Amino acid sequence: MNTQLTDDEVGILLAAAVHAPSLHNTQPWRFEVQGLAVDVLLDEERKLPLEDPSGRAVHIAVGAAVFNIQVAAAILGHETQVAVQPDPVRPEVTARVFLADRKAPVPGLSGLYGEIAERHTYRGPLLDHKIHPSVRRELDEAARAEGADLHWLTSTARLGVLLGRTDDADLLDEDRRAERKAWIGGDRASDGVPENVLGPQPVRPAFVRDLSAGFDSPHRSQAVFEPEPSIVVLTTHDEDTTAWVRAGIALQHMLLVAASYDLAASFLDQLLERPGPRSQIRDLVGGRAWPQLVIRIGYPAQSNGHTGRRDWHTSFDRWF
Ligand SMILES: Cc1cc2nc3c(=O)[nH]c(=O)nc-3n(C[C@H](O)[C@H](O)[C@H](O)COP(=O)(O)O)c2cc1C
Structure with a gap:
């Protein structure tokens, strides 16, 4: 042995x-x-x-x-x-x-x-192709196998309004912007998100987070994004360290299954980083479970660069 x-x-x-x-x-x-x-x-x-x-x-x-x-x-x-x-x-x-x-x-x-x-993580526009219900079921099962749930939004209207407000608040928040700037943009080999991974600058409204909003990223083109992407909220029953780790396990399980179907995802974490918007997302998915990730998922229309890793x-x- x-x-x-x-x-x-x-x-x-x-x-x-x-x-x-x-x-x-x-x-x-x-x-x-x-x-x-x-x-x-x-x-x-x-x-x-x-x-x-x-x-x-x-x-x-x-x-x-x-x-x-x-x-x-x-x-x-x-x-x-x-x-x-x-x-x-x-x-x-x-x-x-x-x-x-x-x-x-x-x-x-x-x-x-x-x-x-x-x-x-893919931050470009998505193709107008629906995810087949059987694939969605597999993603649901992947998250459930790890003790989390996926809530597929049937309408993105309320989320869109909330996202607009959250993005505006973020633009005005110099301290948060400064924290982000230490990790985002430019050339970065082993950590952070370099400019060539940011995707095109979204014409608002768009269901994608522009990580460099509020500071210069001179080489990026602009793009109009899909108006109604598939958005799924990953939730847990509890809200503590264990639940967060389990949410991460569930996230990675569903992302790897998604990748096996050539699906790509990006995240709208700004909606969960402050208590106000987070409680509204919680209401949006029924008010009982804790939202841990808001994920935009679909088939990518273009490619973007890849982030590096520390050895x-x-x-x-x-x-x-
Ligand atoms: C908890 C969590 C929140 C994240 N939030 C965002 C986000 O709001 N916007 C975004 O573009 N990417 C977000 N990401 C994706 C990371 O930026 C990405 O994982 C990282 O840059 C590594 O790149 P990779 O996913 O392509 O390997 C998030 C990832 C995690 C785990």
Whole structure:
């Protein structure tokens, strides 16, 4: 029986983990490996105190990294189990992925491995193609398998009004703009969102977040976006650290399934970053569950660049 992960296995697991999405590509994680367990820790220095004051977004990013580890473990033949905040003495250990002894590639999850590097956030216009109900059902099941739910909006009218107000408020908020500017635009190789990944500048109204709104991004073209995209809200029953990590696991599960159908997604996190708009989104999806992500999803009409990642070695410690 194996009691240690090999160096090659650690490399495959962590190279997969760092492909996870994170708000502004901050990559707020560190990793430790001990025996057959991989710990994902929150990197406090990579938090965004103004746009993510509660820590919801960083925990979602950790959850997404956890799911990538589970998928990579599946292809290596390990079943996995996840514990959130497993160590009361070290609360910074946000999640622990336990790997069972190696057998054979785990069906289901291992089929998503190829999508880990293919999935990218897409901020350009979408084609006018509907998502087939059977594909939507698969996305629903992916989120539900991880304890979250997807609410597909039947009308985007109320969301559009709210988005207009939130975007206006954001433009006037110099502190939030300054926080964003540290991560967005220009040339960036290993973290943040470079200009060539921002997509075209949307002609408002548009159901896409222009991450560089309020500061110069001189090389971008303008585009009119689709008036009625598919918008889905990912919710959890609870609202705490565990729920946020579970939301991240569910997000990444549904995004990898979406990528397998050539669907692309982007996020409207500005709607959830302040309590007022967030409670309105909560009402929009029935008033009971907690909205954790607002996702625009569909078939991309063009391509955009890809964000970089820090080498996983820079955020890794092996304990034994
Ligand atoms: C919790 C969370 C919130 C995000 N919010 C936004 C957003 O509001 N707008 C946006 O364009 N991208 C958003 N993103 C996507 C990140 O910018 C993206 O994941 C990151 O730049 C890495 O790029 P990739 O997803 O293409 O790998 C969000 C991601 C996460 C995990």
